[in-house]
Each structure stands twice: as C-alpha cells, then as structure tokens.
Amino acid sequence: MKFNRVLENIKIYEAGKPIELVVREFGIAPDDVVKLASNENPIGTSPAVKQAIIENADKAHLYPDDSMFELKEALARKYRVNENNIIIGAGSDQVLEFLSRALLNENESVLMSGVTFAMYEIYAKQMGAKIYKTANYAHSYDEFMEAYTMYRPKLVYICTPNNPTGDATRKEDVLRLIEAIGKESVVVVDGAYMEYAAAKDAKYAITPKDLLGYENVIYLGTFSKAYGLGGMRVGYGIAQPELIDALYKMRPPFNISTLSLAAAIAACGDDAFVAESIALHQEQIQRYEAFAKANGFTYIESYTNFITYVFDETMDSTQIADALLKRGVIIRNLASYGMNAMRITVGTAKQNDVFFKHFSELLV
Amino acid sequence: MKFNRVLENIKIYEAGKPIELVVREFGIAPDDVVKLASNENPIGTSPAVKQAIIENADKAHLYPDDSMFELKEALARKYRVNENNIIIGAGSDQVLEFLSRALLNENESVLMSGVTFAMYEIYAKQMGAKIYKTANYAHSYDEFMEAYTMYRPKLVYICTPNNPTGDATRKEDVLRLIEAIGKESVVVVDGAYMEYAAAKDAKYAITPKDLLGYENVIYLGTFSKAYGLGGMRVGYGIAQPELIDALYKMRPPFNISTLSLAAAIAACGDDAFVAESIALHQEQIQRYEAFAKANGFTYIESYTNFITYVFDETMDSTQIADALLKRGVIIRNLASYGMNAMRITVGTAKQNDVFFKHFSELLV
Numbered sequence: 001m002k003f004n005r006v007l008e009n010i011k012i013y014e015a016g017k018p019i020e021l022v023v024r025e026f027g028i029a030p031d032d033v034v035k036l037a038s039n040e041n042p043i044g045t046s047p048a049v050k051q052a053i054i055e056n057a058d059k060a061h062l063y064p065d066d067s068m069f070e071l072k073e074a075l076a077r078k079y080r081v082n083e084n085n086i087i088i089g090a091g092s093d094q095v096l097e098f099l100s101r102a103l104l105n106e107n108e109s110v111l112m113s114g115v116t117f118a119m120y121e122i123y124a125k126q127m128g129a130k131i132y133k134t135a136n137y138a139h140s141y142d143e144f145m146e147a148y149t150m151y152r153p154k155l156v157y158i159c160t161p162n163n164p165t166g167d168a169t170r171k172e173d174v175l176r177l178i179e180a181i182g183k184e185s186v187v188v189v190d191g192a193y194m195e196y197a198a199a200k201d202a203k204y205a206i207t208p209k210d211l212l213g214y215e216n217v218i219y220l221g222t223f224s225k226a227y228g229l230g231g232m233r234v235g236y237g238i239a240q241p242e243l244i245d246a247l248y249k250m251r252p253p254f255n256i257s258t259l260s261l262a263a264a265i266a267a268c269g270d271d272a273f274v275a276e277s278i279a280l281h282q283e284q285i286q287r288y289e290a291f292a293k294a295n296g297f298t299y300i301e302s303y304t305n306f307i308t309y310v311f312d313e314t315m316d317s318t319q320i321a322d323a324l325l326k327r328g329v330i331i332r333n334l335a336s337y338g339m340n341a342m343r344i345t346v347g348t349a350k351q352n353d354v355f356f357k358h359f360s361e362l363l364v
Numbered sequence: 365m366k367f368n369r370v371l372e373n374i375k376i377y378e379a380g381k382p383i384e385l386v387v388r389e390f391g392i393a394p395d396d397v398v399k400l401a402s403n404e405n406p407i408g409t410s411p412a413v414k415q416a417i418i419e420n421a422d423k424a425h426l427y428p429d430d431s432m433f434e435l436k437e438a439l440a441r442k443y444r445v446n447e448n449n450i451i452i453g454a455g456s457d458q459v460l461e462f463l464s465r466a467l468l469n470e471n472e473s474v475l476m477s478g479v480t481f482a483m484y485e486i487y488a489k490q491m492g493a494k495i496y497k498t499a500n501y502a503h504s505y506d507e508f509m510e511a512y513t514m515y516r517p518k519l520v521y522i523c524t525p526n527n528p529t530g531d532a533t534r535k536e537d538v539l540r541l542i543e544a545i546g547k548e549s550v551v552v553v554d555g556a557y558m559e560y561a562a563a564k565d566a567k568y569a570i571t572p573k574d575l576l577g578y579e580n581v582i583y584l585g586t587f588s589k590a591y592g593l594g595g596m597r598v599g600y601g602i603a604q605p606e607l608i609d610a611l612y613k614m615r616p617p618f619n620i621s622t623l624s625l626a627a628a629i630a631a632c633g634d635d636a637f638v639a640e641s642i643a644l645h646q647e648q649i650q651r652y653e654a655f656a657k658a659n660g661f662t663y664i665e666s667y668t669n670f671i672t673y674v675f676d677e678t679m680d681s682t683q684i685a686d687a688l689l690k691r692g693v694i695i696r697n698l699a700s701y702g703m704n705a706m707r708i709t710v711g712t713a714k715q716n717d718v719f720f721k722h723f724s725e726l727l728v
Contacts, residue, residue, distance in 0.1 A: 001550060001580055003466050003610045010613040018429040038427050045424040053421040053623065060409040060417060060627055061592040063402050065382040090454065093616055101490070102367050119616075126465070126614060186365060216365055228425040231622030246367045249374040250490060252457055252483075258595030259417065259623050263424055 006106075006128040019330070028328040034354045036345040037330040039163070039193075039306050041228035043280060043348070046273035049229065052266035056259055064258040071261060074268040075236060079208045084241045087248060088264075090255050092192055092220040092235030097123050098247040099218070099237075103154050103186055104129040111153035113139050115165055115337045117190065120157045129154070137162060139169040144177055148185070155186050160206065161193040161303035164334055164343045168197045168204045168303035178214055186243070187217045192235075195226035197303035199278045204303055208238035215240045225305055226274045227267040232257075234264040281305050285346045291356055295363055308334070310341040317342045320362065327358045370470075370492040383694070392692040398718045400709040401694040403527075403557075403670050405592035407644060407712070410637035413593065416630035420623055428622040435625060438632040439600060443572045448605045451612060452628075454619050456556055456584040456599030461487050462611040463582070463601075467518050467550055468493040475517035477503050479529055479701045481554065484521045493518070501526060501703075503533040509544055519550050524570065525557040525667035528698055528707045532561045532568045532667035542578055550607065551581045556599075559590035561667035563642045568667055572602035579604045589669055590638045591631040596621075598628040645669050649710045655720055659727055672698070674705040681706045684726065691722045 019033045045053075072083040089095035100123035104110065109130035112120050115137035124131050132151050134143035139158055148156065158177065161168040178187050189211060198205035208219040222235035234256055237247065256264070267273070288307045292299045297315060300308045311317055317340050321333035332343040344355065383397045409417075436447040453459035464487035468474065473494035476484050479501035488495050496515050498507035503522055512520065522541065525532040542551050553575060562569035572583040586599035598620055601611065620628070631637070652671045656663045661679060664672045675681055681704050685697035696707040708719065 001467075001548065001607065001610075004469055007466060007610055007613050012612060012615075018427075018431070020429055020433070021431075040427060041425040043425075045422045049424055050421045053424060054418055057414045057417040057421070058409045060413055060594075060596050061405040061407075062595045063382075063404060064595055065384055067382070067385075069384070090616075090621075091618065093618075097616060102371060103365075105368055184365065230424075231426045231428055232424050233618060233621045243365065246365075246371055248376060249371050251376075252454075252461060254455065254457075254595075254597060257454075257597045257621055257624050260621050 006126060010122065010125050022325065022328060022330060026326055026328065033328040033330070034347065034351045035330040036347050036351060036355060037332045038230065039225060039304070039345045040230045041225065041277055041305070042345065042351060043228065043273070043277055046228055046267065046270050048266045048270045048273070049263045052262045053259055056262040059258050062258055063254055064256060064261045066253050068256065068261060071265050071268065074265055078268060079238060081208055081212060081238055085208070085212065085238050085244060087237045087244050087251065088256055089235045089237065090233040091224060092190065092222040092237070093119055094255060095220055095235060095237040095247065096120065096188070098250040099155060099186065099188060100124055100127050100129070101250045102246045108154040109151050110155040110157065111144065111147050111151065112157040113137055113159065113162065115339060116157060116159045117163050124155070137165045138167055139173070139177070141173060141177055145180055148181060153185060155188060156181055157188050157190065159190045160204070161197045163193065163304065164306075164308060164332060164337065166300050166302035166304045166306055166308045166343070170203045171206050171210065172203070174206060175210075178211070178217055183216045185216065187214070188220060189217060190220045192220065192222045193225055193304035194221065195274055196278060196281060196305050199282070200303055212238070212240065215242065218243055223264050223267050226277050227270070228273065228277065229263055229267055232260040232263045234260050277305075280348070281346050284349060284352055287352055287356070288344065288346060291359075306343050306345045308341055308343045310339065313340075316340065320359075323362050324358055329355055329358050331355075370490060374486065374489050386689065386692060386694060390690055390692065397692040397694070398711065398715045399694040400711050400715060400719060401696045402594065403589060403668070403709045404594045405589065405641055405669070406709070406715060407592065407637070407641050410592055410631065410634050412630045412634045412637065413627045416626045417623055420626040423622050426622055427618055428620060428625045430617050432620065432625060435629050435632065438629055442632060443602060445572055445576060445602055449572070449576065449602050449608060451601045451608050451615065452620055453599045453601065454597040455588060456554065456586040456601070457483055458619060459584055459599060459601040459611065460484065460552070462614040463519060463550065463552060464488055464491050464493070465614045466610045472518040473515050474519040474521065475508065475511050475515065476521040477501055477523065477526065479698075479703060480521060480523045481527050488519070501529045502531055503537070503541070505537060505541055508541055512545060512549070517549060519552060520545055521552050521554065523554045524568070525561045527557065527668065528670075528672060528696060528701060530664050530666035530668045530670060530672045530707070534567050535570050535574065536567070538570060539574075542575070542581055547580045549580065551578070552584060553581060554584045556584065556586045557589055557668035558585065559638055560642060560645060560669050563646070564667055576602070576604065579606065582607055587628050587631050590641050591634065592637065592641065593627055593631055596624040596627045598624050641669075644712070645710050648713060648716055651716055651720070652708065652710060655723075670707050670709045672705055672707045674703065677704075680704065684723075687726050688722055693719055693722050695719075
C-alpha cells in the first residue's frame, strides 16, 4: 500500500500521561497521584454541567442537533456576534484542523512563534505545508513581520496567551500585527486561555468582536479550560461568514456528541464557575511564583492557568520531571520544545501542596 | 482569501431534521413528533451506559486516556484481535475520514455502489479524488470488477449491510471481491449495521477476524446502532497494524470525549441490550413488510435496523415525506439519492403505530 507522502513526515502528538498509567507503571495508589500536566480545571466539573450531563444521560442513543442552534445562540449572545460567525469544533483543535485543510497544501506555509501549541505544526504537516517559526516564544512584531515578508505564509498563528509558555501578547500588539499582514493570509488568534489573561490585565483582553472587522482573522476559544470541559471536546471559531462557510465544508456531521453539546450549553451560562476558577488560580499561582524565587530559578510571567518554570544549567527539566513522576506527580517537561523548562498546571491548594512537598525534597 | 480548490466541489452533508426543528416549524408538541429518520436505537440508552455516564458526570473537566487502553482491550477481546489492530474514531465516520486523508489525493479515485453511505463521497471530494459508482445499489461482483479494472481505485467501499437501502452482501461474495482486488487498493468493509444482518442470516455475518488475513482490508464497526450510542460518536476500524498506524497519523488527540469513552466501554460488554434491540427489531419489521404488501408497494429486503420502501410512478417519495413531516413523522426521503423511495427506522411498537396511522391516512 502506498500512503500519501505527507504521512512520512508526521509525528504523533504525545498526550500527557493519564493517571491510570502512572498507577500501573509505578504502583502508586490513585489517590496519591497528582496530575498537573494537562491544564485541566482543578476545581473539577461545574455543578451545572454535571446536572446537564445527568439529565441527558438517557439520550446517548440520539444524534445531537447538528445545527447546534442553542449553543451557537448562547455564544452569539455572549460575544455579541451573529450565529453565522460561529463554527463549533471538537475542541478548538478541530477548528485548527478545518483551517489547515481548507487553506494549506504543499505550496503553502504557516508562521508561528518559536515555542507554541504543538497542533499548529502537526496539522500543517498533515497538509504538507512548510513551517516557519520565529526565534522566540514571545510574539515579536519584528520577528513575525520579517518572516511574513520573506515567506508570505498562508496561515499566521498568534497564540495569546501562549501555550506552553504562559506569556501573552497585548491587544494593541496583536492588532498592529493583524494590520500589517496582507488579506491573502489568514491570522488565527488562539485565545484558549483568554479568560485568565483578561482577568489579570485588561491590556491583554481580546474578544472575538475586536477582530470581526478583519475578514481574514479568526478567533478561537474553548470550553476546555476556564469552563472546565477539557474531557468534552468543545471549542469554537468566530470570524466573518465567508471564512466560517469554508471551514464548514471540512466539518464532519455530528462533530460534537449529544452530551458534549448539552454540557457546553450549560457551561456557557455558568459565569460564576469561571469566576471561581480564576479566583482560585490567582490565589494559588502566587505560591508558585514565591516557590521559584525562594529556590533560585525563574518562571515566565503567566497569563494562563499554568506556570512555566525555566531552569539554568544547574538543573535539568527531564531529570526533574522523571523524578516527580516516580513520586506520582505528573507535570509537563518542555525538553521536547527545546526548553530546559517545565509547565505546571496550577492546581487546588491541596494538589499544589503535594507538588511543593515533592519538588522541595528533590531540591535538597 | 483563496481556499484550497477542492472546496469548490463540496456539498455539505444534510443531517436528518432534529425533533426541535419540527416542533418549531410546524408547531407540533414534542411528544407528538416521531423521528424514524436517523436509525437511532428505538429502545433508547442502555441502563448500563446511562449508569456509566452518571458515574462519570463529574469527570467532564478531565481529558480521556488518549491511549483508549480499556476500550481497545474490550474490543480486542470481543473480536479476538490484538489492540494494535484497532483504531477508535468519533463514529466510524471519522475512520472513513482518516482513510480518505491517508490514501486519497487528486490523482486517485474511489469506487462504491450506486447508492450507499453519503460520507464516502464527501470525504473523497474533500481530497479531490475522483468518484466512481456502480449502476446499482447492490454490490455486484461483475459491476465492481468492471469498474475496478478500468479505474484502479485506491479505495473500494463495500457497505454491508448497505445504507440507505438495507440490503446486504453475502460473506462469500465479499471475500470473492476482496480476493480479486489488487493489494495496492484498500478495501473498506463497512459493517455499521452488521449486528442486524448477522442475527438475521449467518451467510451475511462478517467479523473483523474474517478479514485480518488481507493486509489491504479494513473492517469498520460502530457503537451508534445496535449498541445505542448514536449521540456519543464512537466507532472503530480493525485491520493489520501497517494500515492502522498510517491512520493514526491523521488522528487528532482526544478524538473521543471522556464520557463517550466511558459509555463505549460500558456498551461493549452489554450483549443483553444488543440482543434486546435485535429482538424488538425482528418483531417490528414484519409489520413494515406486511404494511407494504397490504398497500401495494415494494420494499428492499432489510438486513439493518431500518427498511426502505420503494414506490412506483403512482407515488412520490418527496410528497409523502413532506406530508408525513407536517404530521410530525420524520423519515428519510431518498430522492436526493436518485430513488423514489424512503428509508424508515424501525421504531418501537408505539412509534410504528404512529407511522402506520399517519401513512394510512395519506394513502386513502
């Protein structure tokens, strides 16, 4: 069998280790495993979402409303946009896939920051497109424009706040970049962690409506983080109808399950849960900042629900991550991103206690 | 913006009308609407699945185990294959998408029967591949081999039982076709409705293991029909590891939600529910056969959970479907498939009563 040649170049995305695997591999009791690796909401599932799931538990045999009328209406109200500006994906991931498949091919390229969300690259490779990255993880105007001018990429990714580094780009800088990029390129503003940035500093807050004036820009959002629906796979893209309609052509029918749709509709109105998530986060992240300072290493100022610790040559992120894993603490080593760093989801007070206890013992 | 040129040629899949839409459009009370259009399991959600969903309702914030270890283990046990023979998709639909993206391009073609599952064509068009169909909906050896010899398609689809017609192809005929097709083509045996065919007549029963001896053949199965998980979007492909590994390169991470995974694991062991579904179906389909005979039109012998009524020129499927819809009865008109026919999911006794009542009144 001969497969399409793009397959030769594809690396499979490596998901964070699930708790079950650590239990099996290291014989640690499930209750002693702390997973701070996948930026899941540490508060858990919101009561409103849990209720919606239970109420719909006997509807598993029924296909969802494929028009997603109710969810789009809720999002349109929330962001003051129209329903025809919205496409729903199985996570904002799937909207990235639609974008890549609608726009990329072997003659096109994509541009992104030096360290950013891994799926941009994977979907581009699936389409055989060339990949250009700036030198740094921060979204520098000069670096982006130098590469843009040279390569004329079809897709430009601005991940703000950025994952897996946690930094963000100010709204005025994002708009400046958008203004400088030609209309023949599509700019993706990936705001998966935007709720955390907006709550921390208004200068970083970007809403879909801020970008709708640009026909070649799409805003991506997700229910996976602040809304606590990581396991349900619901995200969205918001843009002008011409772009949305093109993405629809790549959307498989029923791309959201019946229960995911019900959960997202419930989550959409659940502002109190989001506020609670952010409040916990803002309180607990201070402990992570203080811990770094007390132990002599640095961190990247975070606008997300995680923090990235950056080490000098006296410490090795791979060794630390492995040692923590054997103790039942799962975090994300960033060695595969070319950084001597690790990304830690800011957990509950109790989860963070466990992390600090084990990491302190390793540092002795 | 310039999109990939394949988009120009793509028609969006038209899902069956959801009950909410009929309620809104025709002002019919929800309880009076009967939907027999999407081949959903009329018994509903199995109690074991409902229980699994409720038990996992507070895990919506947690990403699923992306290795899908437990589900693959259950499927491997069920079908006596290995875990590395299995890929899980968001419905078997998504496995069709992986196949199309791994194998098709603008220089390749696909071959399928004259009337068959619509997504084969849609995914082929997304890849710019040429589409060849045989003259008839039945999978004729001669028609397939004539087209195969002429066009050398990269993908050959055998949908058995066939959707939306309900007919099936005998195992010996499927194997004869597979033997005649060269190894450079991949043959897809889509068994989405296989549980119904196998229960009706052993000559039509095909298991994944029957096909594993052929490196270029993949069996597709789903939890959407006999297992009652249409809304959860879980299906699978079973083949030799070389093919499975290639499809994995097109799989996005976390392509099944946490609750869908839990539901599928529960469903996999729920043989009693499948048996109950089939027993109800076998009892109720006799009423549909008798109704057709009593009213002077024909049907296609069904090996699925639906039945296809075929009309002569004195009746018009579009008029009938529209008239039924206004009465709150949703069925699938097959005019868009070039047939003066309609597909009706065999429902519960009560649902079928409603269908016969309204259709009888229209026939007067």
